[in-house]
Every structure is written in C-alpha cells, then in structure tokens.
Amino acid sequence: MPFTRTLLGAAKVQSFTATNTIRSTFGRQLPISFAITRYQQARYLSEESRKAIEGAIASAPVVLFMKGVPEAPQCGFSRATIQLLSLYGVDPEKFAAFNVLEDNELRQGIKEFSDWPTIPQLYVNQEFIGGCDIVLDLHRNGEFEELLEKANALLPQEQQESSESTSDKSA
Numbered sequence: 001m002p003f004t005r006t007l008l009g010a011a012k013v014q015s016f017t018a019t020n021t022i023r024s025t026f027g028r029q030l031p032i033s034f035a036i037t038r039y040q041q042a043r044y045l046s047e048e049s050r051k052a053i054e055g056a057i058a059s060a061p062v063v064l065f066m067k068g069v070p071e072a073p074q075c076g077f078s079r080a081t082i083q084l085l086s087l088y089g090v091d092p093e094k095f096a097a098f099n100v101l102e103d104n105e106l107r108q109g110i111k112e113f114s115d116w117p118t119i120p121q122l123y124v125n126q127e128f129i130g131g132c133d134i135v136l137d138l139h140r141n142g143e144f145e146e147l148l149e150k151a152n153a154l155l156p157q158e159q160q161e162s163s164e165s166t167s168d169k170s171a
Helices: 032-041 047-058 076-087 102-116 132-140 142-150 157-170
Strands: 013-018 023-026 029-031 063-066 095-099 121-122 126-128
Touching: 047 063, 047 102, 063 076, 076 132, 102 121, 126 132, 132 142
Parallel strands: 063 095
Antiparallel strands: 013 023, 023 029, 063 121, 121 126
16 A cells, blocks of 8 residues: 655655555656665755755845856856856846855755755745756746846846946956
C-alpha cells in the first residue's frame, strides 16, 4: 500500500511502494537504496542560514546569487545573467548581488534553499526564477522584460538612454 511521505527537500521522495522502489518527483521508479543515499547525503539548512538567505532575497526586488561580482563575474553563466540584467536596464538601486565564492555556507545553502543545484540563481520580488538557462529562455520568449517591469525594477526609459550615452562616451 503506497503512502506519501516527504523526507527532505533534497530527497524529493513522494511515495514508497511495496515493490522496493519509490516514485521520484519526475515520475521515474527508483530503488529505495537510492532514496536512502540521497536522504543521508542531504544536509539540514540551519535556521540561521535560512533567515540570512531570506533576508538577502528580501533586500532588493532583483537579487542574484552569483560567482564573482557584477563588475567581475567568475563564470560564464554568471556573466551572461549579469549581461541580460544590464541589457534590460535593471535599476542598480533595486538590484543586489551576492558572491557565493566568498562564503561556502552561502554557496551550499542557497542551493538547498531553492532546491536548485547550480549558480547563478535569480530571484525577482522574492520569487525564485531560476538559473542562467531559465533567464535565457525568458529573454528569448520575451517574458524577461515583462517580469522585470512587473517588479518595477527597470530604470525609467530616459535614465536608460542617458546611461547608454554616457557609457558610449566613455568607451
């Protein structure tokens, strides 16, 4: 008789069955030994870390956990995400970036917090959007600008134009 039981966010075990397998979140049958291994490997995010991450996410309408800093990204995916945010003219006053390379607990904790295995991770209005691949998909289908506009995170058009002309002069 199957029953539903959630172990940890990292384990994502939905149900046990009498056949010694479990059904994962994606509907695949996995041996129970796999679930036990994942359960043993999962770590608990401390309440202190969880509150710190929640505070970071609430610090601005657009928050990016990345490798490096916006001026000097340390990986291509972080660089691409920063470039897209710049392309749309995200207001620096409404943007915060956190360098996960400076703090290993943050680096591991944000992955556990979002249940997303990779960095960078973008949050808009405290909602997890995804990594670079998701941001690129949103850009390609035209939804990224709409998302940023709804968050009121973009510079007014006249400010975008003046910052573009200033950067053209300095180049």
